[in-house]
Amino acid sequence: MDRYEIPSHGQLTRFVQLQGGSDDIALSLQPYSQLNxxxxxxxxxxxxxxxxxxxxxxxCLVLLTLHEGRSRLRMHVSLRGCGAEVSxxxxxxxxxxxxxxxxxxxxxxxxxxxxxxxxxxxxxxRSRGYLSGRVLVDEGAQQSESEQxxxxxxxxxxxxxxxxxxxxxxxxxxxxNHGATVGKLDDDALFYMRQRGIPEPEACLLLQHAxxxxxxxxxxxxxxxxxxxxxxxxRFRGQQSxxxxxxxxxxx
Amino acid sequence: xxEIKNLHAAVEGKAILRGVNLRIGDGxxxxxxxxxxxxxxxxxHVLVGNPRYEVTEGSITFNGxxxxxxxxxxxxxxxxxxxxxxPVEIPGVSMTNFLRAALNAKRKYQGLExxxxxxxxxxxxxxxxxxxxxxxxxxxxxxxxxSGGEKKRGEIFQMAVLEPTFSILDExxxxxxxxxxxxxxxxxxxxxxxxxxxxxxxxxQRMLDYMRPDFVHVLSEGRIVRSGDLQLGYDIEEKxxxxxxxxxE
Numbered sequence: 001m002d003r004y005e006i007p008s009h010g011q012l013t014r015f016v017q018l019q020g021g022s023d024d025i026a027l028s029l030q031p032y033s034q035l036n037x038x039x040x041x042x043x044x045x046x047x048x049x050x051x052x053x054x055x056x057x058x059x060c061l062v063l064l065t066l067h068e069g070r071s072r073l074r075m076h077v078s079l080r081g082c083g084a085e086v087s088x089x090x091x092x093x094x095x096x097x098x099x100x101x102x103x104x105x106x107x108x109x110x111x112x113x114x115x116x117x118x119x120x121x122x123x124x125x126r127s128r129g130y131l132s133g134r135v136l137v138d139e140g141a142q143q144s145e146s147e148q149x150x151x152x153x154x155x156x157x158x159x160x161x162x163x164x165x166x167x168x169x170x171x172x173x174x175x176x177n178h179g180a181t182v183g184k185l186d187d188d189a190l191f192y193m194r195q196r197g198i199p200e201p202e203a204c205l206l207l208q209h210a211x212x213x214x215x216x217x218x219x220x221x222x223x224x225x226x227x228x229x230x231x232x233x234x235r236f237r238g239q240q241s242x243x244x245x246x247x248x249x250x251x252x
Numbered sequence: 253x254x255e256i257k258n259l260h261a262a263v264e265g266k267a268i269l270r271g272v273n274l275r276i277g278d279g280x281x282x283x284x285x286x287x288x289x290x291x292x293x294x295x296x297h298v299l300v301g302n303p304r305y306e307v308t309e310g311s312i313t314f315n316g317x318x319x320x321x322x323x324x325x326x327x328x329x330x331x332x333x334x335x336x337x338x339p340v341e342i343p344g345v346s347m348t349n350f351l352r353a354a355l356n357a358k359r360k361y362q363g364l365e366x367x368x369x370x371x372x373x374x375x376x377x378x379x380x381x382x383x384x385x386x387x388x389x390x391x392x393x394x395x396x397x398x399s400g401g402e403k404k405r406g407e408i409f410q411m412a413v414l415e416p417t418f419s420i421l422d423e424x425x426x427x428x429x430x431x432x433x434x435x436x437x438x439x440x441x442x443x444x445x446x447x448x449x450x451x452x453x454x455x456x457q458r459m460l461d462y463m464r465p466d467f468v469h470v471l472s473e474g475r476i477v478r479s480g481d482l483q484l485g486y487d488i489e490e491k492x493x494x495x496x497x498x499x500x501e
Contacts, residue, residue: 187304192340195300196354196410197328197361206353210344210393 001026006033006057014038015224020069022046029057031081036060038224040231044069044098055081055110062218064228065092066235070099077106079113079141090119091212093235094127094159101130108141108171115146120212122236123152123159134166135178141171148178153211155185155204205236253278253449254299254319254418259310260474261291261298267308268294270474276418279446281463283485284453286471287493292453293337295471296420299451300334301327314418328354329361333416335407335424337453342394347406348376350394351413358414379412383439400427408439415443419450425459437462457489472497 001024006012008030020043029035031054044067053059065071077086092100106115121129135146152161165178185207193203212232219225254276261269268291276282286292298305299312301324312319314330322330342350356366367375376390383405395403404424411419421440425433437459440450452463460468460482468485470478470493478484478496488496 186340188340189342191302191304191324192336192342193350193354194324195302195328195334195336196350196414197325197357198350198353199325199357200323202353202357206345206349207342210342213344 004028006030006035008033008054010034012036013221013224015227016040017042018045018047019043020045020067023048025049027051027059029053029059029084032056034058034060036220037062038219038228039063040228041065041067041071041073043067044071046071047073047075049073049075051075051077051086053077053079053081053084053086053113056083057081058085058087060087060089060218060220062089062215062228063091064231065090065094065100065102066231067100068096068098072101072103074103075105077104077115078109079107079115080109082110083112084110085114087116087218088118089215089218091215091232092119092121092123092129093208093212093232094121094123094129095125095235095238096127097125098127099130100128103132105134105136106146108135108137108144108146108174110141112143113141114144117148117150117165118215118218119150119163120215121152121161122155122208122211123161124155126156126158128160129162131161131163131180132166133164133178134168135176137167137169137171137174137176139170142173144171144174144176146174146176150180151211152180152182153184153208154182155208205233208236209233253280253315254451255313257311259295259298259312260308261294262306262308263294263304268305268474269298271310272471272474272476274469274476276449276451279444279449280467281444281450281452281465283460283463283465283468284451284471285455285468285485285488285493287497290471291474292471293422294474296334296422296451296453299327299420300324300332325357326361328414328416329358331417332420333411333414333418334420335404335411335422337422337426339395339398339403339407341396341398343396345394346391347394348373348390351376351410354410354414375413379409382412382442383409384435385409401429401432404428404436405432405439408436412439412443417448419448421450421452421454423453423455425454425456430458433458433462457486460485460489470496 003026005028010033013036016039018041131150133148137144148165150163161182163180256274259272385405469476
């Protein structure tokens with residue numbers, strides 16, 4: 001297992017390109033540390049991630065899934081110290097026979113913690129996306145706040161999406177929301193755009209990009225955000241979306 | 253410019269238009285009035301090629317071209333524009349990016365290079381001022397969170413940017429207060445040339461005052477049952493539709 005630790009009061013922003021194969025990662029955020037982690041999954045893999053957050057620490061994770069194979073991510077986040085915060089954002093752009101499974105658990109173990117999950121998938125061709133998210137609020141974790149949003153857009157009749165947001169709450173003073181939607185491109189919006197002269201493929205592309213935009217907006221740093229947006233656009237255009245062919249030179 | 257012959261159209265299998273004939277020349281403004289459900293909006297959606305509407309008979313030629321053979325985007329490139337009765341909200345696509353895509357697609361169709369970024373932004377600023385649309389709407393999603401009046405201003409703003417030769421205003425006046433209507437109507441009038449024509453759908457005399465149409469038509473049960481000049485519009489305002497619809501039956 002690979003272990004990483006962010007020291008107390010440390011701040012770090014990292015861009016990571018995930019390789020194929022299998023990973024087993026443990027992340028530990030010490031008190032009042034902050035980690036912004038932006039990951040691109042351009043190759044399918046089996047990944048297991050455990051994250052522990054101490055008092056007052058914050059994790060912002062954005063995961064972009066663009067591979068062409070079959071992947072599985074299992075992630076368990078434990079908010080162990082009071083006031084810890086985690087924001088998990090994910091965008092899956094599926095085409096061909098891609099299968100992406102994401103199984104996320106956030107456990108609120110201490111008081112006053114916040115968690116947020118925003119996962120979006122745009123699935124075309126015969127791709128499959130499975131999202132499972134569970135927020136577990138332990139007995140003593142009062143004043144917990146959590147929000148889970150899963151949204152899937154199917155651009156082909158043969159693509160399939162499954163989204164399962166779940167809440168398991170053992171405390172009585174909490175604010176927890178969850179929601180999931182599955183839909184197709186808005187015909188009215190598509191026609192409106194075509195009436196203005198935007199060709200149908202371009203209009204679809206703009207709408208798909210708009211769908212995942214709020215996930216990308218979680219990336220605070222403009223350079224990385226532009227990089228992610230470019231990768232998403234390449235993918236929508238059916239081009240290879242690997243860092244090696246990208247013009248943005250991010251420091252990995 | 254536009255010639256509609258014996259046009260029949262249906263929505264979800266239900267016949268709405270039952271033989272519309274209409275000819276609109278260069279530089280002319282025509283107003284279309286009629287009771288609710290008479291087919292006014294259907295006619296405008298058929299003109300711009302909404303796939304929900306099925307043309308079952310008849311023809312439409314636009315500047316000599318068979319309009320019905322063209323996809324919606326090519327009709328737009330040929331110069332057709334519709335101001336929607338209910339403009340669609342498109343969250344996540346900013347007005348700026350939306351119009352850049354639309355304008356550059358049109359330029360590509362005309363064999364022109366995309367407009368340089370600075371020129372494009374200058375164009376947006378100039379047209380925005382024409383219809384009194386605030387700059388903050390440019391970076392928001394298209395029509396997202398716009399009030400009813402702002403949406404209608406937004407439609408005329410888009411029209412100003414895309415410079416169509418034939419515009420359809422589908423109840424652009426509904427939901428506008430007096431001042432907003434004046435701004436929108438003046439914006440529209442300032443875009444008029446000897447070559448640009450329009451079909452204006454309205455229920456209100458105020459719009460007739462501003463538009464000063466060359467012709468007024470009454471649509472009833474999918475057919476044009478009366479055509480006349482501006483006076484016909486005022487007569488309808490005074491007496492309603494029944495005297496015309498009654499006579500035509």
